[in-house]
Amino acid sequence: MYSSELIRGTLKTIVLKLLKDEGKMYGYEITARVRELTDGKIEITEGALYPTLHALEADGIVTTETMHIGRRVRKYYKLTAEGRANAKRKLSEMTDFLNTMRILFEGTAGLKHA
Amino acid sequence: MYSSELIRGTLKTIVLKLLKDEGKMYGYEITARVRELTDGKIEITEGALYPTLHALEADGIVTTETMHIGRRVRKYYKLTAEGRANAKRKLSEMTDFLNTMRILFEGTAGLKHA
């Protein structure tokens, strides 16, 4: 687990990345996927995730679709057209940012592909 | 310039990295160095930097030394012994974190050295 300050500010971009890759996901699934992809190093808390998802919806970045699994409710999120454009911008900003961080902390711009 | 949310949480670690490399620096110098190293993509604001430096001092991570350049004051910061240990931990956490981000966003762990 990383200190929470490092993860600060990356949540929204992580969500956009996953939605772009997977098409649609629900909240609980997002926390599980991130945990799995990062070997438990990044643990998204519900108190951070749900308000973020609601904000994305309010901003027209995602739409929701509620499904019923037995008597339980699942709320799927997927990108809107605007959301896809937004995600594209945010993701390229993120990779650029990661490269800049690499320059600062590893003294190299790194290679995009090994 | 990156959206400010991305940079959020990285400031303290950036400062520790620079102080570790350079020995001692003053606030204004830090903003200039970061601007230079990142081609202006990361602009540290004074309103964020000075409170951070003061907090580091209050936590015993850095000590200060005031110099007089003509009639102007310059406040140099350098790591304490505890600060060096702290910096070491934070920096390895940061490189680890950057690798994890690379897995998430570029689908590769990347190579530390080209």
Next chain:
DNA sequence: AACCATACATAATAATCTTATGTATAATTG
């Protein structure tokens, strides 16, 4: 029966940053 996993949600509080403002000296430029 108790516990843990799934699945949503919100509210109080904390941490961190932006934006604005303030003070002052030194250098540059029109």
Next chain:
DNA sequence: CAATTATACATAAGATTATTATGTATGGTT
């Protein structure tokens, strides 16, 4: 030589974003 820009510190109000705690409810496992 007056005005502007750069150097150099600092703080305070407000915004953003996350943590922590709490709440509700279903379903599976021990």
